Amino acid sequence: AQKITQTQPGMFVQEKEAVTLDCTYDTSDQSYGLFWYKQPSSGEMIFLIYQGSYDEQNATEGRYSLNFQKARKSANLVISASQLGDSAMYFCAMREGYNAGGTSYGKLTFGQGTILTVHP
Amino acid sequence: EAGVTQSPTHLIKTRGQQATLRCSPISGHTSVYWYQQALGLGLQFLLWYDEGEERNRGNFPPRFSGRQFPNYSSELNVNALELEDSALYLCASSLAPPNEQYFGPGTRLTVT
Numbered sequence: 001a002q003k004i005t006q007t008q009p010g011m012f013v014q015e016k017e018a019v020t021l022d023c024t025y026d027t028s029d030q031s032y033g034l035f036w037y038k039q040p041s042s043g044e045m046i047f048l049i050y051q052g053s054y055d056e057q058n059a060t061e062g063r064y065s066l067n068f069q070k071a072r073k074s075a076n077l078v079i080s081a082s083q084l085g086d087s088a089m090y091f092c093a094m095r096e097g098y099n100a101g102g103t104s105y106g107k108l109t110f111g112q113g114t115i116l117t118v119h120p
Numbered sequence: 121e122a123g124v125t126q127s128p129t130h131l132i133k134t135r136g137q138q139a140t141l142r143c144s145p146i147s148g149h150t151s152v153y154w155y156q157q158a159l160g161l162g163l164q165f166l167l168w169y170d171e172g173e174e175r176n177r178g179n180f181p182p183r184f185s186g187r188q189f190p191n192y193s194s195e196l197n198v199n200a201l202e203l204e205d206s207a208l209y210l211c212a213s214s215l216a217p218p219n220e221q222y223f224g225p226g227t228r229l230t231v232t
Contacts, residue, residue, distance in 0.1 A: 033218055043208055045223035052218075091163065095218055106151065106176050106217045107165035 003027065004094050006111035013082045014119050021077040021114045023092030031097035034075040035108065036066065039089040051075060082118045089113045122147065124213050124224035132230045133201050141196040141227045145213030152194040153221055154186060158207035169194055170216060201231045
């Protein structure tokens with residue numbers, strides 16, 4: 001079963017409007033982290049925002065906010081006031097907690113991504 | 121502050137050859153991660169090194185290997201290259217987990 005699901009292969013938004021990119025996840029860990037990355041056509045992955053499973057407040061970083069609904073296992077990214085430079089692929093990722101031996105898994109598991117296109 | 125750097129930017133090899141990809145982490149970061157981004161397969165975790173040791177490995181055959189040097193830079197080696205190894209290989213670094221990972225620009229490997 002997929003651990004990270006991004007159901008929107010592509011999204012379109014008008015410049016200056018807000019857009020929500022969906023992400024649902026599946027884990028049995030109590031301790032985990034959720035990340036969003038942006039990948040422009042150049043290929044580099046740019047870290048946007050992080051939400052820890054124990055964080056009570058939704059994370060915000062400038063125009064980015066993460067709508068974290070733990071019971072629904074969703075971690076949607078909200079981009080406010082879209083800009084043309086926001087056009088890119090967006091990935092949701094999860095870092096699960098620790099194994100039985102107490103060692104962090106370290107790795108990130110990524111969703112399939114959503115291509116966001118911002119129209120002028 | 122310099123970000124994660126990777127070299128080379130592009131690498132073209134023929135089937136059966138070996139490829140070596142290099143990564144320098146952000147100063148102060150001790151963990152280095154390698155991911156493969158192949159067309160249609162998304163981003164797949166390859167390897168995680170921390171303090172010179174391999175800490176975790178993804179579901180890849182043993183011909184994918186690597187190491188981390190005392191200065192925390194890392195090398196990814198792919199032996200006996202196959203056509204399906206053609207992909208963008210991304211390196212990331214972090215302070216020890218569970219901190220966020222910062223990615224380099226990637227090495228695009230093409231196997232012909």
